[in-house]
Amino acid sequence: MDRHDDLARRIRLGEDSELELKQVFFSGNRVVGPRRDEFADEMAAFANGGGGTIVLGVDDKTREILGVPLEQLEVLEAWVRELCNDAAKPPIDVVIRKLELPNSTGDLVPLVRVDVARSLFVHKTSNGYFRRLGSSKREMAPDILARLFQERSQSRVIRFDESPVPRTSPDDLDVELARRFMRDGAEPLETSLRKLRIVANDEDDVPRLTIAGVLLCTQEPQRWLPHAQIQAVSYAGDRKDVNYQSDARDVGGTLDVQVMEALHFVRRNMQVWATKSGARVETAQFSERVLFEALVNAVAHRDYSMAGARVRLHMFGDRIELYVPGGLANTLTTDSMVLRQYNRNELLVSLLARCSVGANQGLGRSYLMDRRGDGVPIILDESEKLSGRIPSYTLIDDSELQLVIWSALPTATSVSTAAIKALVSALPYVGVGLEQDSGVVDQNALPAQNASAEGAAGAEHDASEEHSISDEDDSATAEDPHQTADKD
Structure with a gap:
């Protein structure tokens, strides 16, 4: 046009x-x-x-x-x-x-x-x-x-995440948390902390922890910055209704802990669908890699000067809404985010780039932050592949950024593992074939019921017979041969 x-x-x-x-x-x-x-x-x-x-x-x-x-x-x-x-x-x-x-x-x-x-x-x-x-x-x-x-402000020399936090002292620091960001060497601890800008003097020349120091190097950052946390809520439906709230948690701790705990909250509440067409295929409702990138961006780039404003994660049946306090930094726009990069909190980003994710997370990276700025493209591309819909960024009143990530949809032949769990719990051999740690049920491991010699009418079943999804309801109501034996 x-x-x-x-x-x-x-x-x-x-x-x-x-x-x-x-x-x-x-x-x-x-x-x-x-x-x-x-x-x-x-x-x-x-x-x-x-x-x-x-x-x-x-x-x-x-x-x-x-x-x-x-x-x-x-x-x-x-x-x-x-x-x-x-x-x-x-x-x-x-x-x-x-x-x-x-x-x-x-x-x-x-x-x-x-x-x-x-x-x-x-x-x-x-x-x-x-x-x-x-x-x-x-x-x-x-x-x-x-x-x-x-x-x-063009005259600002010290960024907000480098600002000293009142009523803190270097004694509040968890040294082991701080050592994650230090290089091996003979440099004194205080020198390293000042070089990393984890400690800085206030206007009265008193040493204090900085915003970044509190957020990454203390056991309880919310003691000084109560708004620096993630509010996570899961709803059993597609709209925000307290009557359908199925799970909720205020996620605190250091920023890296917040990211992983919020990710665990989503894992706990999202669905996984199983489809069997030859080999068994499982599809998660949301991409964990996408959620990881979105959560890291949220804690790294939010505006920590907005007292009382938290990162909010709201889970629905068809989407996740993530709300991040603060407008877009500098001249960044929602349209240019995929092409440009600007860090509101340079120090936080630098420290998060040295913060290990931990082994066997399956998130495609070793450290929380990627300085190359690939987070937004990953969020857009992987979400679209999974759900067929592109996530949307919306700036609300120039003071809060909303990200909407759409859920994958089950196919006509897929079955929710949550539904299979409920079905298995009704069977006589409760829990057989249930992988509790992964939250996934193997449909081929559902229990086969054998007719006992003491069972009724001499009906026999092959011990290797598998229960398909279609005949599980009948299986659930069959008489347990062991119960019959006990009666005899």
Whole structure:
């Protein structure tokens, strides 16, 4: 679709979080509408948020394309550039384009398009600090403003994950946990901890553990950072309903422990389907490798400055929803995540890249973090192969990232191992052929019942006879020959 056609379509749909429409009024060679401060606020709101487009020459109420007088285009462009430079601090970078679109009678009329990119800085106008919410701008609350400065301040030298944590001391450190990140050598422990930025001095020159130090090198990080955990909930259905909540857990501990424990939570609650077509084939509801990548990304890239906000993992019958606190770092977008890489928490990422996954996990890597940035492509590609649907990333209010991973679907000939377990439990020889550790039942190992010499009517069964899925219900109700013998 031509970009002009796309813009015309967006105008017809009206204003949203990325589009603002403005009618322009002139008095001689002077712009008198919109008001200077109002227009500056709109540009700053887009720059402080995810960016957006302002179209000048359109009635925002009726969405009618009115146009801008051809002889006034240069005046309007100069007016916009002046406001970008003088009405906001720091100045706002924009791209100004002139174009033509058909009005209600089909005649082409000039318009001015102003594209405002998501900024690396926080912009203030004479009216304050604004951000875009839906189709309108809102003045930012102090806590939101503080987080935005933390994310974007060009003058920040120390990243948030390197910040000292109040009320901590080096004595709170678990040395064995810290040694995971140290190289062998004769260097003193304190020197190594400072080089790794696990310990840093606060503004009073008192040594403290850093955010990264607390999250990876203490036995109970939630003592100082109670929001640094994963809330995991499983629902028996496809919607969020407390009445159908089947399992729940708040996963704490160091970040590597959180990842593996959350993965274990999913393993415990997801289905595995068995299909027999020649060799036995088992299909898990979700790819463990995909979930591992998603969980590692969540704890590595979330915004730890958002007190009270946890990573949330919600399991449903047809999907998993993962919610990660924080907007996208720098100028990253949901569309560019697969192509670009940006780390909000450089120190955490560096340390997680040295943190061993452990043996025999079957996750395709030895360390938690892959510095090459392959996580998102793995999530998208492997999920699509399993479920036939591409996972979706959605940014919610520029403060939380949602990832939806779709479940694989059983085939017509597959049987849930959970269903087989329930069936086996009804048989006389409870548990025969049940591999408790793996959570998988071998259909060929279901018990064959032998008629005893003392059994009824001399009915005999071949001791090697196997029970198929179709005749298990009849088997479950057959009289146990051993019970008959006991009666005799």
